[in-house]
Amino acid sequence: MKKIFAIIMMGLLLVACSDENESARTPVASATISETELEINQSAQISFTGVADQVVVWPGDEGHSYANRKAGDTGFAMNKGHFSYSYSVPGEFHVVVVASTYDTYMGGSLSSDTIAFDVVVKDDVTTIDRVYSSITPNVYYAELLEESSDWVLRLPSKQVYNNREVTLKAEKQRLSFDIESDSSKIYVDDVLWTAKTYYDLTKTHSIKVESDFGSVRDYKLYTLIYPEFTSVSLNGVDGVLVRNAFNQDALTYQFTLPEGTDKRNLTLLYNINANVKFYINGSEMQSGAAIDLTQGATYTLVTTAPENSRVKATSIITFEIL
Amino acid sequence: MNKLLYKISVLAMAFSMTACDDFLDKDVLGNATDENYYDTRYKMQSALDAAYDELQSDEYNDQEWRFGEAMGDNVFGTDEGLSSQMGQLVNFRFNTSNTWILQRWRVNYKGIHRANQVIYNIHRVRITNDQLATYNQVRWIYGQAKFLRAYYYFNLIKTFGGVPIRPEQESVDSLVVPRSTLEECYAYVEKDLREAAIMLPNVYTSSSDLGKVTRGAAIALLMKVLMYEAKPGVASDKWNEMVELGQYMVDNTTMTYAQMLKYDGKEDWETLRERLWFKPVSLIQNGTENTSEYESPTANLPTMNNVYSLEYKDYYGNALHNGDKLSYLYQFYNDGEFSKGSIWEINFKESADGTSGDTNEGQGLEFFNVGQVKMYATDQLLTNIFDTDVRKDFTIHHQGQTFDGEIWQGGEGNYVSLKWYTPKKDKPKYAGDNGRNRRVLRYADVVLMYAEALNECGQREQALANLNKCKAQVNTLNNSTKLYVAGGYGYIRDQIWSERRMEFAFEWDRYFDLVRQGIAAKTLHNFAQYRATRRGAYFREGVHELMPIPQTEVDVSNGVVKQNHGY
Numbered sequence: 001m002k003k004i005f006a007i008i009m010m011g012l013l014l015v016a017c018s019d020e021n022e023s024a025r026t027p028v029a030s031a032t033i034s035e036t037e038l039e040i041n042q043s044a045q046i047s048f049t050g051v052a053d054q055v056v057v058w059p060g061d062e063g064h065s066y067a068n069r070k071a072g073d074t075g076f077a078m079n080k081g082h083f084s085y086s087y088s089v090p091g092e093f094h095v096v097v098v099a100s101t102y103d104t105y106m107g108g109s110l111s112s113d114t115i116a117f118d119v120v121v122k123d124d125v126t127t128i129d130r131v132y133s134s135i136t137p138n139v140y141y142a143e144l145l146e147e148s149s150d151w152v153l154r155l156p157s158k159q160v161y162n163n164r165e166v167t168l169k170a171e172k173q174r175l176s177f178d179i180e181s182d183s184s185k186i187y188v189d190d191v192l193w194t195a196k197t198y199y200d201l202t203k204t205h206s207i208k209v210e211s212d213f214g215s216v217r218d219y220k221l222y223t224l225i226y227p228e229f230t231s232v233s234l235n236g237v238d239g240v241l242v243r244n245a246f247n248q249d250a251l252t253y254q255f256t257l258p259e260g261t262d263k264r265n266l267t268l269l270y271n272i273n274a275n276v277k278f279y280i281n282g283s284e285m286q287s288g289a290a291i292d293l294t295q296g297a298t299y300t301l302v303t304t305a306p307e308n309s310r311v312k313a314t315s316i317i318t319f320e321i322l
Numbered sequence: 323m324n325k326l327l328y329k330i331s332v333l334a335m336a337f338s339m340t341a342c343d344d345f346l347d348k349d350v351l352g353n354a355t356d357e358n359y360y361d362t363r364y365k366m367q368s369a370l371d372a373a374y375d376e377l378q379s380d381e382y383n384d385q386e387w388r389f390g391e392a393m394g395d396n397v398f399g400t401d402e403g404l405s406s407q408m409g410q411l412v413n414f415r416f417n418t419s420n421t422w423i424l425q426r427w428r429v430n431y432k433g434i435h436r437a438n439q440v441i442y443n444i445h446r447v448r449i450t451n452d453q454l455a456t457y458n459q460v461r462w463i464y465g466q467a468k469f470l471r472a473y474y475y476f477n478l479i480k481t482f483g484g485v486p487i488r489p490e491q492e493s494v495d496s497l498v499v500p501r502s503t504l505e506e507c508y509a510y511v512e513k514d515l516r517e518a519a520i521m522l523p524n525v526y527t528s529s530s531d532l533g534k535v536t537r538g539a540a541i542a543l544l545m546k547v548l549m550y551e552a553k554p555g556v557a558s559d560k561w562n563e564m565v566e567l568g569q570y571m572v573d574n575t576t577m578t579y580a581q582m583l584k585y586d587g588k589e590d591w592e593t594l595r596e597r598l599w600f601k602p603v604s605l606i607q608n609g610t611e612n613t614s615e616y617e618s619p620t621a622n623l624p625t626m627n628n629v630y631s632l633e634y635k636d637y638y639g640n641a642l643h644n645g646d647k648l649s650y651l652y653q654f655y656n657d658g659e660f661s662k663g664s665i666w667e668i669n670f671k672e673s674a675d676g677t678s679g680d681t682n683e684g685q686g687l688e689f690f691n692v693g694q695v696k697m698y699a700t701d702q703l704l705t706n707i708f709d710t711d712v713r714k715d716f717t718i719h720h721q722g723q724t725f726d727g728e729i730w731q732g733g734e735g736n737y738v739s740l741k742w743y744t745p746k747k748d749k750p751k752y753a754g755d756n757g758r759n760r761r762v763l764r765y766a767d768v769v770l771m772y773a774e775a776l777n778e779c780g781q782r783e784q785a786l787a788n789l790n791k792c793k794a795q796v797n798t799l800n801n802s803t804k805l806y807v808a809g810g811y812g813y814i815r816d817q818i819w820s821e822r823r824m825e826f827a828f829e830w831d832r833y834f835d836l837v838r839q840g841i842a843a844k845t846l847h848n849f850a851q852y853r854a855t856r857r858g859a860y861f862r863e864g865v866h867e868l869m870p871i872p873q874t875e876v877d878v879s880n881g882v883v884k885q886n887h888g889y
Contacts, residue, residue, distance in 0.1 A: 041865050041888040079419060080877055086888045088862045132812075139812025141555070162807050180864060245808030246782035 027052050029099040029113035040123045040181065041086050048081040050113070052099035057083045060093035060119070067094075090123035090183055090212045125181035126209040126217035133173050133201060137161050138248070142221065145310060150220040154313045155201060157225055160245035170201040170225060183212035188221075204307055224313035227276040227301040229253070234266045234291075234319065242320075251301075252318040263293040263321060276303050278317075293319055360443035363456075366463050369443070373436040373470045376429060377668045383760070385426040387697075388412075389481060389869075390830030395849040395858065397697040397828070402855055408695070414846075414860040418873040418889050426481055427872050433474040434488055440467035442490035444599070452605045454615050458523075461599035462534070465521030469535045469543065472514035476547055479507050480834050483868045483886060498879045501871075508551050515544040516583050520617070521598050524624050532637075532660050533759075538629055539666040541567055541582075542763045545771045550838045554778065554815060561778040568772025572788065574627045580619035591619055630765040631662040632795040647799050648725060651716040654741045656748045659759050663766065667759035699737040699827075702852060707823055712800045716740060717827055739828035766792055766825050770818055777814045785814050792821060837867050862888065 030050030038044055048055050055078035058066035065073045075098065076083065087093065095117040103109045131142035131151045142153035155173075158165045176195065177186050186193040187208040199205065207219040226249050232239040239253035257266075270287045272278060278285050279300045285291070299319065305311035360366055376382055392399055393412050403409040410416040416423065444464045449456050478485045484507050486499035502510070518540035526534055545567050552560035570577040579585070585594075595617065596602050606615045634642045634649035637660045642649040652658050659667060699718050708714035718737045723729055726746045732738060744758065769788050777785035790805045797803065806817045819839060823832065836842040843866075846858030865888030875883050 041862060043885065043888060076417060079873060082877070084418070084885060084889060086865065088860075088865075134812075137807070137813040138810035139816070140810070141812070159810075160808065246786075246810065246814070248810055 024101045024103045024109040024111055025051055025053075027099040027101040027111050027113040029097055029115040031097045031115050033095070033117045033119070036117055036119050038087065038119060038121045040088065040090060040121060040125070043084045043086045044119065046078070046083045046085070046095070046097065046117075048078055048083075048097065048099070050099050050115075051101070052113075053101045054099075055081070055083075056098045056100070057085070058096040058098070059085050059087070060095050061087055061089065061091075065094075066096035066098070066114075066116075087119075087121040090121050093119045093121065095119055123181050123183045123212040124215050125179060125184050126211050126215050128177055128179055128186075128207070128209060128219060130176075130178035131221060132176050132178075134176065135159070135168055135173055140248075145222070145308075148310075149217075150222065150308075150311075151207075152222045152224065152311050152313075153201060154224050154226055154249070156243070156248040157228065158243060159248060160243050163245075165243060170223070172198045173201045175199050175201075175221075179209065181211065185210045204305070220308075222305050222308065222311045224303050224305060224311065226251075226313050226315045227272065227303040228315065229278075229301070230271040230273065232268070232270040234268055234321075235261065236267075236269075239319070247316075249314065250316050250318070252320050254320045254322055256322045261321070265290050266293060272301065273303070275306060276301055291319075293321065356443075358446075360439075360446045361448050363447055363449070363460050363463060366440060366444065366447055366460070369436070369440045370463050370467055370470075373433060373440060373467055376433040376436060376474075377470075378670055379429070381425060382429045382433075383668075383670045385422055385429060387830050388422050389426060390833055391828060392697060392833075394832035394836055395845055396700060396703050396823070396832045398700055398853065398857070399695055399697045401695045402857055413855070413857050414862070414866050416870075418870040418876070418885070420870075420872075423869050424872040424874060426869070427478065427875065430474040430477045431488065434471055435492065437467045437471035437474065438488065438490045438492075440464065441471065452601070454601050457599055457601040461521050462523065464599050465518040465540070466535045468514040468518040468521070469540050472511045472518070472540075472547075473543060475507065475511050475514075476543070476550075479504065479511065480550055480838070481869050482871060486883060498882050500879075500882050501884060508547065511547055512544065515540050515547065517598060519544065519582050520579050520623065521600075524626065524629050533667060533669065535666060537623070538571065538626065539763055541571055542665050542765075542768050542771075545571075545768060545775075546763075549771055549774065550834075552778070554774075554839055555811075557778075561775045564771060564775035565779055565781070568768070568775060568788075570623075571626050571630070571768050572772050574625050576622040576625060578620050578622055579617055582623060585619055629662070630665065630768070632765060632769065632791060634658075634661075634663065634795075634798075636661050647712075648716065650713060650796070650799055651725075651740055654761060655745055656758075663764055664761050665763040665765055665768070666761075668762050670758065670760045696732070696736075696738070698732075698735075699739065700849075700852070702849065703823075703827065704737060707820060707827075711796070711824055712802065713796060713824055716799070717824075719743070741828050761829065764826075764829075766795075767822075770822050770825070774815065774818050777811060777818065780811075782808070782811065782814050785818070789814070789818050789821060792825065796825075842867060864888065 028050035029052070031046055031048045034045040035042075036044075046057060056075040057078055058064055058069070058073070058075040060066065063073055064075060066075070069075070075096075076085070078097075097115050098112055099114070100110060100112045102111070128151070131153065133140050133153065133155070135155070138159060140153060140155055142151040144150070145152050155168060155170050158167050160166070174195065174197065175188065175193070177193065179186065187210070188197075188199060188205050190206070190208070201223045202225065203223065205221045205223070207221050209217045209219070228241065228251060229239070232253055234255045235257060237255050237257055239255050242252040242254055244250040244252065268285070268287065268289055268291050270278060278287075279302060280291065281297050291297075299317040301315040301317055303313045360369065388408065388411065391397055392408070399408075399412065401408045402412055404413060404415055407416070407421040411420055411422050440463065444460070444467075447460050449460065475485070475487075484501045484504040487502045487507065487510055488499060489496050518535070519537050522535060522537045522540055524537050526532070526536070545564050548560040548564045548567075552558040552564075566577070566581070569575040585591075592603055600617055601615055603609055603611055603616060607613050610616075611618060634645075634653055636642055636657055639662070642652040642657055642661070653661060653663055658664065704714065704718065708717070717740055719730065719740050720737050721731055721734065724740070724743065728746055730738070769792055773785045773788035776782070776788065786806060786808055793805050797805075806821070808814075809817070822835060826832070826835075833842075836845050843861050843863035846861040850856045850859035868886050870889035871883055871885050876885055
């Protein structure tokens with residue numbers, strides 16, 4: 001009886017120790033992909049639904065091409081049947097999902113099955129995020145024209161650097177564009193933009209952005225110089241322009257008037273360019289009018305672009321009596 | 323008969339067990355449960371210590387330098403090969419299962435969990451008297467926990483964006499928490515910091531409290547949080563709020579409790595006071611509000627006059643290293659601990675010689691040698707940024723003798739940070755007999771944040787003045803008169819950023835500064851051109867500004883915790 005019991009126990013032990021995976025299963029590559037048309041940086045999710053001991057995904061972009069697997073390209077091991085990936089460059093990519101099975105004896109009897117998807121990644125960015133010009137020491141940022149996609153860049157005629165006035169040569173400056181794509185091409189007046197090219201920033205430029213996908217968007221870049229008086233006097237005394245190093249649109253005109261001059265009644269004479277107007281508290285003021293400097297009014301000079309009356313550059317004027 | 327006896331005895335046993343019911347049901351005396359454990363401020367202090375303790379661990383500091391410094395453009399490391407998880411991280415070739423990304427997630431949530439223990443249970447504290455000092459002690463513990471929770475969450479937010487806000491009391495019913503939006507997370511952190519700012523003292527009077535979080539630390543971190551919320555070049559209330567806080571911290575203006583809290587009156591003021599452990603009005607001189615023990619919404623917070631300084635002086639106000647050139651460097655050594663230029667420090671290294679005796683012990687950070695990994699200053703930092711700045715001599719070391727005669731031969735072209743050097747006089751004789759603090763928030767940071775906010779608000783002249791406060795302090799090292807100069811918005815901003823890069827080089831903040839400035843892609847792509855490994859070239863604008871949520875978190879939540887864009 002004991003012998004029979006021992007034999008039965010040994011038999012059970014053998015059964016318990018048997019390896020069900022001794023021979024490899026037949027792999028079945030079956031998977032789904034969330035989308036096959038993607039934007040740059042848009043994630044695609046791949047879900048594996050087949051049979052495999054190990055799943056590797058080859059997204060097909062640089063360094064991860066299944067066709068180049070023997071040339072050093074690598075795939076990504078899938079974790080728990082889920083894999084997500086996004087592409088940094090546009091193009092058509094051949095995604096290969098490899099399902100592998102093997103037996104438990106040193107990974108032998110390796111069998112594989114593959115399934116593939118073709119993914120198209122579009123780069124259709126034509127939006128300009130920022131336009132600016134770096135003119136030592138300052139950076140001048142263009143502003144978006146309200147209710148429009150056109151840009152307005154305003155520059156001073158001179159800027160203060162290290163307590164010295166330096167003339168700004170707007171006719172020859174570089175332009176910079178921030179755009180969320182390395183593939184999109186920018187054209188300035190139909191010529192391909194480069195960061196090292198000099199542009200005449202006294203003129204309006206037409207800008208065209210062409211995406212890798214082929215979409216085209218047109219912009220205008222208006223450029224204006226902050227207006228100044230060509231000459232200005234109070235009671236016949238000429239003003240001296242003092243610029244502000246911090247704010248290029250702030251101009252102070254200093255006047256050395258005789259002591260005891262009535263600041264409430266001063267005669268203002270000025271000359272300005274044709275497209276410039278002088279305003280006090282928003283109302284136009286002609287040369288020769290009397291002004292009261294004790295009232296704390298707001299004085300502005302406004303230039304209007306000849307091509308578009310909505311495009312303006314405003315200088316804030318301060319009259320200072322010494 | 324035997325059967326009958328057997329039945330009787332079984333019944334008797336059953337009855338006797340019933341009779342024992344009361345005995346068995348008695349409460350066990352002296353048993354500590356989550357309901358009754360946190361009943362004294364001493365136990366609360368113990369729980370708070372645990373929240374601080376995470377900051378001292380290797381696992382915390384290991385991920386701090388990896389993300390804050392190694393991913394940026396100040397340094398290159400000896401572990402940048404793509405075969406390692408670290409190499410993949412700094413090259414932006416990682417996947418969502420990267421070890422270090424997971425570690426950053428986990429250690430910060432560990433800290434949050436510990437801070438939550440204090441915050442959730444603070445109402446259980448029983449006090450034995452109505453002394454103002456007793457309320458202060460409990461409130462300060464509470465305020466520190468709020469600060470620490472905000473700090474840990476801020477680490478997560480700036481790394482991952484909006485993250486799950488864990489319930490203060492964890493339960494099996496709420497293991498999976500979806501991500502909150504970025505705005506919700508920032509609001510949560512801001513609330514904690516604003517409350518901490520009114521709860522904590524300007525300074526602690528006892529030397530045994532050195533290193534504890536103060537009001538200044540809460541405000542400094544709040545300014546940083548606001549700075550990360552705002553975008554350079556875009557008008558925002560956050561910049562305006564930073565200016566108000568900067569005026570309080572730097573210009574010593576007054577600020578009321580209501581202003582600090584942005585109090586809107588929705589919560590009854592007395593309820594708020596009691597919730598935050600201010601002494602209840604009913605216990606103050608028969609309930610009068612007109613005493614120094616009562617804080618009204620319109621009462622001024624104590625001013626910050628003489629609390630902090632840019633000068634290189636020690637805790638007692640004495641010039642560091644006799645006021646010579648090395649005083650700058652000694653801010654970062656033992657002599658400079660808790661000085662007026664230091665707002666908050668973390669004791670991260672229990673043994674300054676780098677020997678490791680326990681799991682909390684930092685390892686070999688001298689010369690910026692992190693474990694087996696070394697990080698060296700890049701040429702661009704040395705030539706383009708520091709150029710002729712006097713701090714270069716006191717921030718970076720090359721071959722040969724250090725200022726105190728230590729020999730270091732790290733190889734030609736390898737420049738190491740002296741901020742992590744341990745001077746010979748501070749070196750311990752025995753393992754574990756010395757400490758080392760890392761400066762996390764410095765007063766110079768507050769002044770430069772204030773300057774940046776002023777510039778963003780159009781107050782460029784004041785911005786330049788504050789920027790030059792920092793520069794003038796540096797000039798005391800070599801009697802230089804060189805200051806930053808006036809310019810437009812972009813020029814002032816760029817000068818502030820350049821000064822930040824020099825002043826805080828190797829302080830584990832560079833990478834996040836780049837991201838929040840919005841120039842990470844441009845800077846790292848440019849950086850890649852100078853590196854043989856092209857490190858930085860794979861930074862993808864619009865994606866890598868945020869790290870991926872660790873894959874395990876997405877998996878265990880069954881997709882409830884959503885992945886970041888682009889991963």
